Amino acid sequence: MHNIKEIRNDIESFTKSIKKRYIDLDIEEIILLDENNRKFIQKKESLEKEKKDISKSKNKSLFEKSKKISIEIEKISKLQLLAKIKLDNILSSIPNIPHNDVPIGKDENSNVEISKSGEIAEFNFNPKSHYKLGEDLDMLDFDLATKTTGSRFVFVKDKLALLERALSNFMLDTHIINNGYKEVSPPLIATADTMFGTGQLPKFENDQFELKLEDSPERKFLIPTAEVILTNTVKNQIIERKNLPMRLVASTPCFRKEAGSYGKDTKGMIRQHQFYKVEMVSIVEQDQCLNELERMTDCATKILDLLKLPYRKIILCSGDMGFSAEKTFDIEVWLPSESKYREISSCSSCSSFQARRMKARYKNENRETVFVGTLNGSGLAIGRTLIAIMENYQQSDGSIIVPDILRSYMNNIEKINKN
């Protein structure tokens, strides 16, 4: 959420910055609504003052007049509220402004590779896709999921289910023990207000699974990522500086409609309506955002290092970043069956963009109350890590070697074989 005061004070630089996002924005309308809103506020407040003075005077002869003023106030309030709602609707649908470090570009073609890591394995046979491997092992069942639930779901069974569980524990342990994150097991359902805080609402309502609630005007949603619920733990709060940075990690299912991606990645587990993800969230002092982003991204890549999976790190360009982000690193893991890198983690700094929406603040060193900085990153997406392990560790006979680091989490089995 942007500060209308800042926009008003420097319309030109705001317009220039937001252009980097390649969105349509009617700045004239914003300015007009803002002016109207303030005009009505002034009118309303001068009437309120008048009314207050009458009431203070306790002069009975003026009481009748006061009643009339009340009616007038009500009329103007309605107009003011209308302008304010319209203005807020527009403001709350404008994405965050990209940081200066961020390359300018319209879509993923302008993303920039920063580094590559790990050895890409040579296969002396044709590497299979994860879904072929999984189906042959009888440990991934997409048809069964279609029968019970619908498309874009999967049954993970047997040793692959164990692998999935092991990954969750391994990642959590690493972030808790080595990276200073505090484990949280959060609710998987969030209120509309919470969804607004991190930027899922109002603009991305179509991507969310909403629960059907009887007899209640309240709206509730399945979380699309633990970022939503973890970041909002500080909403409507003034945090003590000594408690910053706050680092939280959770392993949760995530639910996404994937609207607008029909026909994309329909085969296999790449794009599902439900998947597990280990999510890191940091709440920091504003000026620490970029340092924390580097740190968080390292926490994510460390997992891939330990799993010995090849990956690359890229920085997203201005047009490809998520709504709330000012700067984002994506980590992409190598998938032999596709001979390309696929996203497995996304780490973003949201500056104070979400904090403003959530009203999450802290007292800085000058004892001023200011908005915190928020960051989130996957560490990592479990489903996609499962895929990457299957494909990169596959053998010619269709079995899958268990990475060393995971064996203690998997009853010390070394290989996943067909039963």
Next chain:
RNA sequence: GGAGAGAUGGCUGAGCGGUUGAAAGCACCGGUCUUGAAAACCGGCGUGGGGGCAACUCCAUCCUGGGUUCGAAUCCCAGUCUCUCCGCCA
């Protein structure tokens, strides 16, 4: 699900129709004292918004939304949440 109690500033907590934006304490900040610290004493200290270059000023805000009244933290109605007790249940 049933029955009660409650929701006030960063925290604790008074107020229960008319300078109450709100006592008091704690915390915090500044100062005096002290070699330094503590203690003691003095002063300051909520949030959001509007106007103004500024000094400053105005409005809102005592869970949320309605209502009564010239006037509401205080009265009425609805809702949300929290706590206690009972019931049911993983």
